[in-house]
Amino acid sequence: MEVEKHKRTIGYCSCFVVLLLVAVFALAIALGVVASRLRDQPDSCPTSSNIALDPPDNLPPFYDLTHSEIQAVKRFLYGQKELNLVKPSVITLNSSYIFSFELLPPIKQEALDYLDNGNSQPVREARVVIFRGDSKVPVSEEYTVGPTANPTYMKDKGTFPFRYRPLTGPETVAAITLLHAEIGGKANAILLESYGGKLGDCSNNCLGFEMITPMSSSASGEPMNRKMWYWLAPTVEFWSLNSLDFVVRVDLTSSDPDQYYIDRIFHAGRMFRSVDELVQAYNANTFAKTRVNYPKADRNLFSSLNRRGTLFPSEPLSPPQEFEPDGKRYSIKGRHIQYMGWDFDVRMSTLFGPQLFDIRFDDKRILYELSLQECAAFYSANSPEIRFAAYTDSVALIGTRARSLVPGGDCPVHATFLSANHVIESQEAPMVVDRAFCVFEHNTATPLRRHLTSFGGNKFYEGMLDSVLIVRTVATVINYDYIFDFIFHQNGAVEVKAISTGYILASFRFPPENEYGFALNEHITGNIHHHMFNFKVDMDINGQANRFETIEVRPEVADNTLWSASSGAKYSQTRMVRKQIKNEASAAVNYNLSTPKYLTFYNDKVKTRAGVPRAYRLLMKGMSKQMVTPGTGQEPSVSWARHQLAVTRYKDSERRSSSIYACYDGENPVVDFQDFMADNESISDVDQVAWVTMGVHHIPHMEDQPVTPTVGLDLRFFLLPYNYFDEDPAIGSGDAIRVEPRDQNDLNAGLRVERYGRKENAQCMPQKSAFDEELENNPESLFDKPTGDFTI
Numbered sequence: 001m002e003v004e005k006h007k008r009t010i011g012y013c014s015c016f017v018v019l020l021l022v023a024v025f026a027l028a029i030a031l032g033v034v035a036s037r038l039r040d041q042p043d044s045c046p047t048s049s050n051i052a053l054d055p056p057d058n059l060p061p062f063y064d065l066t067h068s069e070i071q072a073v074k075r076f077l078y079g080q081k082e083l084n085l086v087k088p089s090v091i092t093l094n095s096s097y098i099f100s101f102e103l104l105p106p107i108k109q110e111a112l113d114y115l116d117n118g119n120s121q122p123v124r125e126a127r128v129v130i131f132r133g134d135s136k137v138p139v140s141e142e143y144t145v146g147p148t149a150n151p152t153y154m155k156d157k158g159t160f161p162f163r164y165r166p167l168t169g170p171e172t173v174a175a176i177t178l179l180h181a182e183i184g185g186k187a188n189a190i191l192l193e194s195y196g197g198k199l200g201d202c203s204n205n206c207l208g209f210e211m212i213t214p215m216s217s218s219a220s221g222e223p224m225n226r227k228m229w230y231w232l233a234p235t236v237e238f239w240s241l242n243s244l245d246f247v248v249r250v251d252l253t254s255s256d257p258d259q260y261y262i263d264r265i266f267h268a269g270r271m272f273r274s275v276d277e278l279v280q281a282y283n284a285n286t287f288a289k290t291r292v293n294y295p296k297a298d299r300n301l302f303s304s305l306n307r308r309g310t311l312f313p314s315e316p317l318s319p320p321q322e323f324e325p326d327g328k329r330y331s332i333k334g335r336h337i338q339y340m341g342w343d344f345d346v347r348m349s350t351l352f353g354p355q356l357f358d359i360r361f362d363d364k365r366i367l368y369e370l371s372l373q374e375c376a377a378f379y380s381a382n383s384p385e386i387r388f389a390a391y392t393d394s395v396a397l398i399g400t401r402a403r404s405l406v407p408g409g410d411c412p413v414h415a416t417f418l419s420a421n422h423v424i425e426s427q428e429a430p431m432v433v434d435r436a437f438c439v440f441e442h443n444t445a446t447p448l449r450r451h452l453t454s455f456g457g458n459k460f461y462e463g464m465l466d467s468v469l470i471v472r473t474v475a476t477v478i479n480y481d482y483i484f485d486f487i488f489h490q491n492g493a494v495e496v497k498a499i500s501t502g503y504i505l506a507s508f509r510f511p512p513e514n515e516y517g518f519a520l521n522e523h524i525t526g527n528i529h530h531h532m533f534n535f536k537v538d539m540d541i542n543g544q545a546n547r548f549e550t551i552e553v554r555p556e557v558a559d560n561t562l563w564s565a566s567s568g569a570k571y572s573q574t575r576m577v578r579k580q581i582k583n584e585a586s587a588a589v590n591y592n593l594s595t596p597k598y599l600t601f602y603n604d605k606v607k608t609r610a611g612v613p614r615a616y617r618l619l620m621k622g623m624s625k626q627m628v629t630p631g632t633g634q635e636p637s638v639s640w641a642r643h644q645l646a647v648t649r650y651k652d653s654e655r656r657s658s659s660i661y662a663c664y665d666g667e668n669p670v671v672d673f674q675d676f677m678a679d680n681e682s683i684s685d686v687d688q689v690a691w692v693t694m695g696v697h698h699i700p701h702m703e704d705q706p707v708t709p710t711v712g713l714d715l716r717f718f719l720l721p722y723n724y725f726d727e728d729p730a731i732g733s734g735d736a737i738r739v740e741p742r743d744q745n746d747l748n749a750g751l752r753v754e755r756y757g758r759k760e761n762a763q764c765m766p767q768k769s770a771f772d773e774e775l776e777n778n779p780e781s782l783f784d785k786p787t788g789d790f791t792i
Contacts, residue, residue, distance in 0.1 A: 045766050046327035053419075055334055060336065062358070063335055070101075083096055084096045093171050093257050094257075096130065096134050102349060103125075110122040125148060131425075139160065143155060161665075167396060175252060178250065178257075191232075194292065207244075209232055211385075212229065213389045214663045218666035226664060232246040236301060238303045241524060242303055243524055249263055269510050302706065322443060339441070340733070344358055348437065350399040350422045352371070354399075354402070359494065366719065368538040368539075370538070372398070372484060372535055373658050375477065375531075378390045378626075378638075379527050380528050391663065392638060396478070399420065399422060400422050401476050402420065404433055408769065413766070417435035417439075418438075420432075441470075446465065462739075464736035470485050470486070482533075485497040485498075493721065496718075497714055503707055504704055504708060506520065508523060508525075516528050518701060520701075520705060529698055531698060533693070533715065534640045537691070539601050544687040546601050549602070550598065551597060553576060583681065584681055587648070588643040589643055600613070608723055612723045617718075619718040619720055620645065626638070638662070641693050657673045
């Protein structure tokens, strides 16, 4: 019995051992499979050690003001007792305070002496805008302060009418307070009955003044005045597609906000001179009353950007994404960027937006400055809030409107983001935009070049996709979003692109609006408007002594008797006619399709071996014609838009084509671009500046709801090498692929594929985005802090 029991125990142990061995074997196989799979998975993509975004120890001439410089300039300004400056926390309209300041880039020649000749670095200076509302005659003053690290001087640079000033916080608060008191106090019953909402204590059906239209005296016919139209709308996503027929004009001329008053109301297609007049007419039933239901603020609201409609794709599949298998192929030190032969500096002007300086290819300067000068949008309508909407966006400080970009939405996840610092009236500490620019390399998937010879005794293929470096920023000016790309190609070409997106401005639909746009739904019309962008293009092609030449394409009828059996035979063709433009008046280009031409810039002393000027060509693909009568309304403030191109002689006194006062100064522009050309100076063999204007006439349509798509609205111009190089410099790029037979007469001998050291199937795991986590921890990196009840 004991023997039998012992045998059973041994049997049980044997089974257990066998099972254990099977389990170990199975686990080993599983671990092997896992290990194999892990070996098959690509490693993480290399991180870049060539990205250093902190300010360098020695600040370059174009590097924006640092926090310490901003504080130093502020301490200096507050120490100037004659300015009587108050701090941001207590500013009022009738006090003196710092509106804004930023880096003042150095005089060009001083910068070139430093960059090219080893001279001492130019003194870093700030350009300061101060509002003197407490002066006997209120004015806007501008000063130059320097050196920024420890200021010792302040130079007076100009005094401008107070009524020209850009939009300010104190006057906005004062105007909205007035509107709430007057409209909310006297006409809330009208608002509730007409629109199902009201001002003030409104629960979920709140109305607010969500938009403004500046109206200068050039449009109102009232010299020396400053007026503003305020639009009423429901506080939903997004108010400009829910426009109401209730707009109010406020006179803001006085520097004392207690003197502000309502002088016009437009409601139900009628004009009233006061709230009392409106209420009296409404109660007397003297006009057809408006009835508009308050919009239901849910995910299906037509003006919202929530996903709805026909949903696609059917599964939550991610779109294609780029990755960098060998890490970043560009480098950034501070704000100096290098890529594939290119190097340049980038900065964000608080007032005017993106600016690039000292742009070189193969260490030869192509451009000294490439910068946005102004964005403008001129509207047309029967209703006053749209009719007088002639916006120049520097009134809103374009640089401060370039808010944080979103990885995966605005830019690729692999982009590098650059911050920007701004000094604005409402904050003592600098306003910091964490992601004002994104910089990324992009494979356009378009061949930069290619050729296939598939027959004969010299068969080959060679080609390369056009990978470019893009510097992008997006300025959101209330309703519109403007995307600006500066694109650097490997063949020495530079591309500048501007695209409009965002919400349209819409007016309440009355029959007279049918001539100015289409009815987009029951209550709104999408009004026709004209977007315009002006850029400064300061080219230094082989030095500063440049010429501007057009190469016209002209028709000719050539003698063909040698080649034809017919007597007196003629042959129609075209020929090129080179024409040097020698003065500024002749250098204003109004494009005409019947006289096509190339626009070239060059140094006449630098030519090819064949004697051809080594030039760059300006190619414009975003041209439009300004249709507003010159010299009327606010048009003088955008006189740069009268021409698609103007070329002027460089002057330190003509740094910019526009100003922050342009939205109100139509009667007498602070910067009148026509003055740049009026002296008609010679532009032969001198330092030249090209001023490029792009634009598009936009007549909104149904598909512009809820937001205008970018497709078809891209405007661009190019700077293309034109006999500048001896051959395409991109022939040196390692991005190319060459395929040729090992034996031209025997394809069976195989093919030779040349990738210049690159792997055929390079792969790695891109770095994971931490954007969601960063946003959760710092929501103010994307959204502004709440500042009260007023939304403008």
